[in-house]
Amino acid sequence: MVVAVNKRSVMTLFCDTTDIYGHQIRFVLAEKGVTAEIEFVDAKHLPQELLDLNPYGSIPTLIDRDLTLYEAHIALEYLDERFPHPPLMPVYPIVRANSRLTMYRMRKEWYKAYHTIIDAPKSEAAKEARKLLQDDLTAISVMFKEKPFFMSDDFTLADCYFAPLLWRLPILxxxxxxxxxxxxLSYMTRIFERPAFIESLTDDEKKMRA
Incomplete structure (x- = not known):
C-alpha cells in the first residue's frame, strides 16, 4: 500500500469560494489567529495533491503536517483543541455535549435544507426546505433577546456553524x-462585524449580501 505524504510545512485548507463548510473553517482559523494557506480549488477539478491525501476527493480538506481532515465538524473541533485560545467549546461536559448536539441538529436539519435549495432551487423539495428554515429560524429567534450569542453568553463554535448559514439566507x-x-438584527450585526468573520469572507461570499 502506498501512503501519500503531505509535503507542505504550513497548515493548508483546500476549499472553494462559496462552500459553506469551508466558510466555517476559515471563520475558526481567523478567530484563532492561525496562519494557514487557503487554496481555492474547483470541486470538479481537484489537484492531484489533494486527491492523493484525501481518499474521498472532497472539499473542504484541512491538512496539518501528517494529518488530513476531510470532515468539517472534525476539523473545527481539531482546531479548537490544537489552538485552545480563545476556547470555542464549553468547558463543562454536559454543556459541551449539548453544544455538540446543537451543531449536529444544524447539520441534520438546517444544512440539509440548505443543500436541498442550492441543488435544485426551483423544486418542490426546495420550497419545503425554505419553509422549514423560515419556520425553525423564526421559532428560535426570541432566544436572541435573552443571550448575545447562540444559546450562550459567550461566542462559541455553534456561532461559527450558524453564522455562515444566516449569511446565505438572501441567496436561499x-x-x-x-x-x-x-x-x-443585533445578533447578526454582532457576528457579521467581527473582524474574524469579515476576514473569513471570500469575494464571492461578499456578493451574497451586496
Missing amino acids: DVTLPKVAQKHY
Whole structure:
C-alpha cells in the first residue's frame, strides 16, 4: 500500500469560494489567529495533491503536517483543541455535549435544507426546505433577546456553524418575518462585524449580501 505524504510545512485548507463548510473553517482559523494557506480549488477539478491525501476527493480538506481532515465538524473541533485560545467549546461536559448536539441538529436539519435549495432551487423539495428554515429560524429567534450569542453568553463554535448559514439566507430566498428579523438584527450585526468573520469572507461570499 502506498501512503501519500503531505509535503507542505504550513497548515493548508483546500476549499472553494462559496462552500459553506469551508466558510466555517476559515471563520475558526481567523478567530484563532492561525496562519494557514487557503487554496481555492474547483470541486470538479481537484489537484492531484489533494486527491492523493484525501481518499474521498472532497472539499473542504484541512491538512496539518501528517494529518488530513476531510470532515468539517472534525476539523473545527481539531482546531479548537490544537489552538485552545480563545476556547470555542464549553468547558463543562454536559454543556459541551449539548453544544455538540446543537451543531449536529444544524447539520441534520438546517444544512440539509440548505443543500436541498442550492441543488435544485426551483423544486418542490426546495420550497419545503425554505419553509422549514423560515419556520425553525423564526421559532428560535426570541432566544436572541435573552443571550448575545447562540444559546450562550459567550461566542462559541455553534456561532461559527450558524453564522455562515444566516449569511446565505438572501441567496436561499429565505425571508424571515419582521418580528424575527428584529430579534436577529443585533445578533447578526454582532457576528457579521467581527473582524474574524469579515476576514473569513471570500469575494464571492461578499456578493451574497451586496
